[in-house]
Amino acid sequence: MEMLELLRRSRKFIIGSAVVGAIIMLGIIGTMVTPEPKMNLSQIGKAQPPSWEHPLGTTSLGEDVFAQLCRGISNSFMVGLLGGGLGTLIAVLLGALGPYKGGLADESSNFVTNVILVFPILPMLLFLSYVLGERSLFTVGMLVALTSWPWAARSIRSQVLSLKEREFINLARMSGMKDRTTVITEVLPNMLAYILMVFVLLAGGAIIAEAGISVIGVGPDRGLCVTLGNMMYSAIQFHPSVWHWSSIWWWFIPPGLVLTACLSAIFVIHAGMDEVFNPRMRRV
Amino acid sequence: MPKWEYAIMPRKLFAHLRRFFTNSFVKFVAKKVVFYAIVMFVAMTFVFFIPRIVPVNPIDLMIPRPSGGISPEQYAEIRNYYMRFFGLDKPLFDQYIIFWRQILTLDLGRSFPTSSVVSWPRPVLGAILGFLPFTLALVIPVLLLSFILGNWIGARAAYVGGKRSELAYFFSVFSNRLPCFWLGMVLLFLLATRAGLFPTVGWISLRVKPPSLDLDTFLDVLWHYCLPFLSLFIVYLGGWATGMRSMVIYEMDSGYVRYSDQLGFRKSKSMAYAKRNAILPQFTGINLYLNALIGETTIIENIFGWPGIGRLLVDSVMTSNFPMITGCFLVIMVVVIFGNFLIDILYGFVDPRIRIGRR
Numbered sequence: 001m002e003m004l005e006l007l008r009r010s011r012k013f014i015i016g017s018a019v020v021g022a023i024i025m026l027g028i029i030g031t032m033v034t035p036e037p038k039m040n041l042s043q044i045g046k047a048q049p050p051s052w053e054h055p056l057g058t059t060s061l062g063e064d065v066f067a068q069l070c071r072g073i074s075n076s077f078m079v080g081l082l083g084g085g086l087g088t089l090i091a092v093l094l095g096a097l098g099p100y101k102g103g104l105a106d107e108s109s110n111f112v113t114n115v116i117l118v119f120p121i122l123p124m125l126l127f128l129s130y131v132l133g134e135r136s137l138f139t140v141g142m143l144v145a146l147t148s149w150p151w152a153a154r155s156i157r158s159q160v161l162s163l164k165e166r167e168f169i170n171l172a173r174m175s176g177m178k179d180r181t182t183v184i185t186e187v188l189p190n191m192l193a194y195i196l197m198v199f200v201l202l203a204g205g206a207i208i209a210e211a212g213i214s215v216i217g218v219g220p221d222r223g224l225c226v227t228l229g230n231m232m233y234s235a236i237q238f239h240p241s242v243w244h245w246s247s248i249w250w251w252f253i254p255p256g257l258v259l260t261a262c263l264s265a266i267f268v269i270h271a272g273m274d275e276v277f278n279p280r281m282r283r284v
Numbered sequence: 285m286p287k288w289e290y291a292i293m294p295r296k297l298f299a300h301l302r303r304f305f306t307n308s309f310v311k312f313v314a315k316k317v318v319f320y321a322i323v324m325f326v327a328m329t330f331v332f333f334i335p336r337i338v339p340v341n342p343i344d345l346m347i348p349r350p351s352g353g354i355s356p357e358q359y360a361e362i363r364n365y366y367m368r369f370f371g372l373d374k375p376l377f378d379q380y381i382i383f384w385r386q387i388l389t390l391d392l393g394r395s396f397p398t399s400s401v402v403s404w405p406r407p408v409l410g411a412i413l414g415f416l417p418f419t420l421a422l423v424i425p426v427l428l429l430s431f432i433l434g435n436w437i438g439a440r441a442a443y444v445g446g447k448r449s450e451l452a453y454f455f456s457v458f459s460n461r462l463p464c465f466w467l468g469m470v471l472l473f474l475l476a477t478r479a480g481l482f483p484t485v486g487w488i489s490l491r492v493k494p495p496s497l498d499l500d501t502f503l504d505v506l507w508h509y510c511l512p513f514l515s516l517f518i519v520y521l522g523g524w525a526t527g528m529r530s531m532v533i534y535e536m537d538s539g540y541v542r543y544s545d546q547l548g549f550r551k552s553k554s555m556a557y558a559k560r561n562a563i564l565p566q567f568t569g570i571n572l573y574l575n576a577l578i579g580e581t582t583i584i585e586n587i588f589g590w591p592g593i594g595r596l597l598v599d600s601v602m603t604s605n606f607p608m609i610t611g612c613f614l615v616i617m618v619v620v621i622f623g624n625f626l627i628d629i630l631y632g633f634v635d636p637r638i639r640i641g642r643r
Contacts, residue, residue: 119575120617120620124327126582127597128334130602132338133338215587216583243477246473256466259466260462263461
């Protein structure tokens with residue numbers, strides 16, 4: 001509760017969450033208000049620029065871009081939640097349990113983290129995603145989570161290591177508290193803010209990773225769901241050349257703008273949280 | 285001691301060797317070599333098993349389905365012939381052994397005939413080495429130039445302070461958050477098709493083909509190079525600037541800078557010390573930036589039709605071209621590991637705590 005009170009006073013956090021909130025609301029309300037975007041065979045090759053009827057115009061397949069965008073926002077945020085949540089879970093398991101147990105558990109989890117940290121993640125991700133064949137939001141979110149956790153695990157580990165040496169943990173140990181109780185009542189509440197920050201960054205990372213592999217064409221299948229990334233992919237894919245797709249700017253500019261706004265907002269949220277939870281940074 | 289004395293005095297040689305291997309710097313390098321060897325092993329093992337766990341056989345992509353004209357037996361015979369030819373009929377474990385033998389002897393065999401960017405039958409490594417310079421030409425300048433310029437901007441913003449610093453922060457965060465592929469698309473839209481200043485795809489115009497080593501070719505390639513370079517450079521510039529700005533602000537607040545200010549040092553003098561300390565953590569960031577950059581280059585190459593490894597990799601993945609996938613990942617891993625290794629060594633030289641070590 002004290003945490004929320006502090007956060008409410010951070011201007012960065014408020015602005016960032018307002019932007020993310022607005023984008024999510026646009027996604028949810030827009031999805032409810034607009035009809036499902038359908039391919040219109042009679043309109044193929046006749047993309048219309050923005051008008052009153054179609055606020056963001058139509059694609060060259062006759063779909064309404066605004067309706068697509070709203071669904072894309074919801075779906076991309078789903079990938080963010082899934083990838084960020086699962087990635088945080090893996091990072092906490094490998095980054096926090098290892099050093100707390102110490103010994104071989106710590107050494108091995110740290111080693112695995114460092115090895116995966118050197119991998120070229122995006123080529124691996126697109127390789128895995130292509131091999132998978134059937135790609136839904138869920139599977140892509142899982143894959144992103146599986147490849148995104150190493151840096152998070154490493155920073156959580158260093159936090160736990162420094163936390164372990166702190167006076168109040170020693171005090172809890174000396175007063176005969178059990179390991180499990182110490183973790184639940186002392187370590188975790190102190191880590192919660194940090195884990196939340198990791199989640200925010202991982203969620204943003206998952207959204208951009210999904211968009212990245214979608215632009216190449218190995219993201220979620222277009223037939224299953226629309227995401228911000230595969231909107232851009234289809235904008236390129238359904239035209240023979242750059243000259244064609246770049247003349248239909250209303251198809252690929254909006255998803256990128258939303259993506260940039262949402263990633264910037266997530267960064268600002270993270271910076272705000274950093275200032276609040278990390279007193280050393282508060283004046284920066 | 286002259287070298288020839290080693291021969292007659294093995295004890296001294298042994299002592300020298302021991303001193304050499306207990307030197308902290310040599311130990312540091314040896315540790316890194318072992319670590320990267322393990323990384324290589326794990327990564328390549330993944331690359332071997334990932335495409336083989338799914339029940340799709342690349343042979344079925346190479347030869348058309350049996351239709352009129354040939355009997356099922358003949359089809360099976362052709363299929364078996366292909367399986368034998370590419371060594372896919374052997375048990376998985378044997379394939380894995382062959383896979384490592386090929387990597388260690390640097391003979392990756394021939395590409396499958398499914399590739400659309402490499403003509404068959406080219407040896408895999410030879411084909412890849414033709415694509416590698418294009419990737420390096422993007423990765424190395426982007427990394428170095430953005431590091432130099434970004435850190436300069438960040439330090440400058442922290443030094444100036446006030447509104448201009450805030451503005452620099454705002455722009456660097458924004459530019460770092462731009463998805464590089466979207467930035468590439470927007471640049472193509474604005475500068476290439478609308479303004480007509482730059483070419484749209486590829487790396488060379490038809491008019492200078494065949495490419496030769498003259499100024500005309502060079503300028504033409506440079507002209508094609510601008511947009512892919514810019515769309516990565518702008519994004520990475522912002523990243524370095526954001527980090528450097530907050531590091532310098534943090535250092536400016538520390539005891540030694542305040543003390544030197546109170547002693548009456550000129551601000552530029554105390555800033556020089558602050559910058560020197562602030563840039564150290566930035567050096568550790570190069571590793572992560574390099575790894576991220578390799579990935580983003582893959583996407584950028586595909587958008588701009590820039591013939592680098594990323595383009596080849598995506599094509600090979602989409603056509604299940606196993607030897608080519610192996611080759612691409614091998615080369616990417618070598619680049620990543622070599623880069624990381626160089627940066628580690630560089631960091632060892634830059635950071636006095638590691639350079640001098642514990643004597």
